[in-house]
Amino acid sequence: MQPFLTVRGVERRFDKTLALQATDLDVAENDFITILGPSGCGKSTLLRIVAGLDHQTAGEVLLEGQRIDGPGADRGVVFQSYTLFPWLTVRDNVCFGLVERGLPRAQQLEIADAFLNKVGLRGFEHHFPKQLSGGMQQRVAIARALANGPRMLLMDEPFGALDHQTRELMQELLLGIWEQERKTVLFVTHDIDEAVFMGSRVVVMSARPGRIKLDRRVDIPHPRHYSVKTTPAFAELKAELTEQVRVEVRAAAAMV
Numbered sequence: 230m231q232p233f234l235t236v237r238g239v240e241r242r243f244d245k246t247l248a249l250q251a252t253d254l255d256v257a258e259n260d261f262i263t264i265l266g267p268s269g270c271g272k273s274t275l276l277r278i279v280a281g282l283d284h285q286t287a288g289e290v291l292l293e294g295q296r297i298d299g300p301g302a303d304r305g306v307v308f309q310s311y312t313l314f315p316w317l318t319v320r321d322n323v324c325f326g327l328v329e330r331g332l333p334r335a336q337q338l339e340i341a342d343a344f345l346n347k348v349g350l351r352g353f354e355h356h357f358p359k360q361l362s363g364g365m366q367q368r369v370a371i372a373r374a375l376a377n378g379p380r381m382l383l384m385d386e387p388f389g390a391l392d393h394q395t396r397e398l399m400q401e402l403l404l405g406i407w408e409q410e411r412k413t414v415l416f417v418t419h420d421i422d423e424a425v426f427m428g429s430r431v432v433v434m435s436a437r438p439g440r441i442k443l444d445r446r447v448d449i450p451h452p453r454h455y456s457v458k459t460t461p462a463f464a465e466l467k468a469e470l471t472e473q474v475r476v477e478v479r480a481a482a483a484m485v
């Protein structure tokens with residue numbers, strides 16, 4: 230069967246810098262792939278290429294057999310930095326893509342409010358982004374991405390700017406949503422705990438030029454409760470990944 234997403238032989242060169250090298254990744258529909266690797270190894274570049282915001286200089290990326298050559302409503306993107314429109318209310322931020330698609334206002338509001346409810350922001354529809362905490366702003370960004378009905382979510386360190394406790398709550402929230410909605414997710418993180426807790430598969434990228442050097446399935450059943458972090462299976466996988474990431478971080482440090 231054809232994979233949902235195919236990344237084959239993808240390279241990305243920026244002038245003299247080879248950011249990604251011969252990267253292959255097959256992703257099944259509904260998989261939650263977490264991506265680990267040292268800074269500068271090309272994780273964001275890979276995500277941006279799948280999002281259609283950047284283009285590979287070699288290789289191909291196919292979504293259900295169709296070549297990706299630009300952004301599309303089938304892929305929702307959430308970045309680390311807060312990307313909400315400051316002049317729009319929470320609700321209108323979530324409605325943004327729905328307005329562009331020309332949906333009737335009543336339907337826009339119904340969809341927006343349903344997703345705001347899902348991310349626990351009922352009652353904040355009329356607030357502006359600056360009135361919200363960082364965690365709440367990221368919840369709006371997730372609601373906005375989901376409201377457009379994407380097949381895939383592409384998330385680049387979405388919780389990277391949050392404090393530890395908020396981050397843990399956001400992990401549970403997103404995993405809960407994924408367990409219901411079963412979107413296909415590519416999720417870049419530096420946090421090995423987060424990668425194992427969230428992922429159905431964890432991939433580790435090598436130091437630049439990045440390529441995928443390790444690919445592990447996470448055999449921890451769903452729904453996952455936070456307590457899985459204390460189980461031997463979790464600790465064992467985390468230890469292996471920590472070692473693999475450390476090797477690459479050392480290699481990246483030796484390069485500069």
Ligand code: ADP
Binds near residue numbers: 246266269270
């Ligand atoms: P990561 O997300 O793993 O930290 P990136 O994908 O952001 O890594 O970057 C990979 C490499 O490509 C880095 O060396 C970075 O400096 C380089 N790079 C990324 N974007 C650009 C760009 N627009 N122009 C030049 N170099 C870039």
